[in-house]
Amino acid sequence: MFFISDAFAQSAPAAATSASPLGGLMQMAPLVLMFIVLYFFMIRPQMKRQKEHKAMLAALAKGDEVVISGGILGRVAELGEQIVQIEVASGTVLSVQxxxxxQVLPKGSLKAA
Structure with missing residues (x-):
């Protein structure tokens, strides 16, 4: 009445237990390759876009025509450290971060009303 068969009681084959110097490296190679692909196709381009956006915000000047994050178009009326006043219509000014x-639009993109 033994419930453990002889096949489960045997030790692992000798080939699987022998440690080769490249065995661990070869198991890590797909993970390293996936990280490299992820870096070049996702992380690096995102960092480049962030750097360009930061430079665009630093170069912002009064009178620039911009698009804010709601699709609203307007002209920069005043610049502050963190807050920008955007004129969206004559007499209508929005404060945005x-x-x-x-995006900064080319000059003349907005038609005067």
Missing amino acids: RPAIL
Whole structure:
């Protein structure tokens, strides 16, 4: 009445237990390769976009025509350290944070009303 068969009681084959110097490295190679691909296709381009956006915000000047994060178009009326005043219509000014500015448009993109 033994419930453990002889096949389970045997030790592992000798080939599987022998440690080769490259065995651990070869198991890590797919993980390292996946990280390298992830870096070059996702992380690096995102860092480049962040750097370009930061430079665009630093170069922002009064009178620039911008798009803010809601699709609203307007002209920069005043610049502060963190807050920018955007004129969206004559007499209508919105206060937005600098990171909310998505894009600076070419001059003349907005038509005067």
